[in-house]
Amino acid sequence: MNVRGQLQAEWTKSSRLNQCLLGVYLLALLAGNYYHEMWRDELQAWNIVVYAGSFRELLTNIRYEGHPLAWFLVIWPVSWISADPALLKVTHALLAVATASLVIFRSPFGFLEKCCIVLGYYLLYEYGIIARNYQVELFVGVSICCLWGKLIPNFLRIGWLLLLLFQTNAFGMMVGVAIALAALYEYLETAGDQKSYGKLVGFIGLVAAGLGISMMTLPPGDSSFASEWVFEWRYERFISCIYSLGNGFFPLSPPGSYHFWNNPLVGVGAKGLWLLTIVFAAAAAYSLRDHKSAFLLFCGSLFLILFFSYIKYAGTFRHQGNAAVALLLAGWVLLLKPGGTKRVFRYVFGIFLAGQVIAGWNAYARDLKYPFSMARETARYIAGNYPPDVVISGLYTDVLTGVSGYLQQPFYHLDARKEVAFVVWNKTNWNKDTHWQPDSVIFAKFASYCALQPRAILVTSYRPMRRSEKDWPREGDAFPVPGEEALYVVCVKAFTGAINSDENFYIYELTNNP
Secondary structure, three states: OOHHHHHHHHHHHHHHHHHHHHHHHHHHHHHHHHHOOOOHHHHHHHHHHHOOOOHHHHHHHOOOOOOOOHHHHHHHHHHOOOOOOHHHHHHHHHHHHHHHHHHHHHOOOOHHHHHHHHOOHHHHHHOOOOOOOHHHHHHHHHHHHHHHOOOOOOHHHHHHHHHHHOOOOHHHHHHHHHHHHHHHHHHHHHOHHHOOHHHHHHHHHHHHHHHHHHHOOOOOOOEOOOOOOOOOOOHHHHHHHHHHHHHHHOOOOOOOOOOOOOOOOOOOOOOOHHHHHHHHHHHHHHHOOOOHHHHHHHHHHHHHHHHHHHHOOOOOHHHHHHHHHHHHHHHHHHHHOOOOOOHHHHHHHHHHHHHHHHHHHHHHHHHHHOOOOOHHHHHHHHHHHOOOOOEEEEOOHHHHHHHHHHHOOOEEEOOOOEEEOOOOOEOOOOOHHHHOOOHHHHHHHHHHHHHHOOOEEEEEOOOOOOOOHHHOOOOOOEEEOOOOOOOEEEEEEEEOOOOOOOOOEEEEEEEOOO
């Protein structure tokens, strides 16, 4: 066989392997989505767009979200078809398949590396099955890398994609700024005679416009979720933020842990763990040293993620996963450059991918086996056992968002005294005083409402930090209504066993015969 024939045979074999890998990913994604029960954060975004009758109303609904527009603009037109949250899953899954396809067919990684990437924690599970805006960020990020090989003619296209990337989430914005700096540096270094000051001005204008639009979605001053800004030096906070970066690279959970999600293998207080994070990050940066753009992309991302984590919000696996995204994108840029030794990078990246696969399949298998949230089962029970005109009442809008989304109907807020379908993160609607009310107070408010609306039921949940699981109510438990001798609130159904431990739900009815 001649050289041309050998190359053709190798290309055909590689193409078939890639197609098989995409097929495996698609099957895994379909199974994962089928069994995954969406939780409140997923359905918060869905309810926001479902109850937005106009673009102006959409902007009002997201005012306190702390997330820019991109994900809402993706799913808002989808909600015009139906309020069924299954469409949210379909939309997110299509984006996940598109992202995986770009990685499999367009990236310079080896086949085994591609397998570990798309079947690892973030692409398969955290950003693949859990339907949030992080998938949009990932899709845009890998799309930029697909254009990087011909950066000079694609310079403005990358600018447009960065404008979109800035509209995904705050951590994505940090990675986006680093990508912008890396792209600008590479353009200035390599364009030579092809350098166009018009393109430079256009690129910088697109980046500035993207950042400006994103900043316009910052929550108002009366926001109540993660509202603190920290600018003074706090050593313990700094160490905790470095530790969080480590969780981003290796989102490992304790083996056998039922509540594995956002449950790191080693606690924040573990001595020396922050040092291991620094060692790994330094090794990764060293492995990228031969490509200044890749080095700038990775190190710039880590610095900005760490900075934002310190002054605002460190978050959990899904937020700190942007450190992993930065390493993936920087590695992609590095491998596009011909020549040079990449052995050190392959070793470091291999360690990273091993952790991703272990974490990914641990999470994926447990989500298949156990319910992530009990919101879906609670909604099914209500739909199947109560008349259509039953009124669902409750107090905690963030907790009940999932049930509301699956039922495709709002619930009556006992404090706000109106129907709501999603939480508004301001000091009036979500604060410590309204969010941690004793059961006796909740039951009294429910009894008062039942005097006006006898067909009402109460749905609530309990957070682990509020009381231990052994103290949670059981079916049949009856509680006297304070100040009412003959009235009781009875727990008629309990939905427990959720991986996400504050996604268990309890249905109560008012009765005079417990």
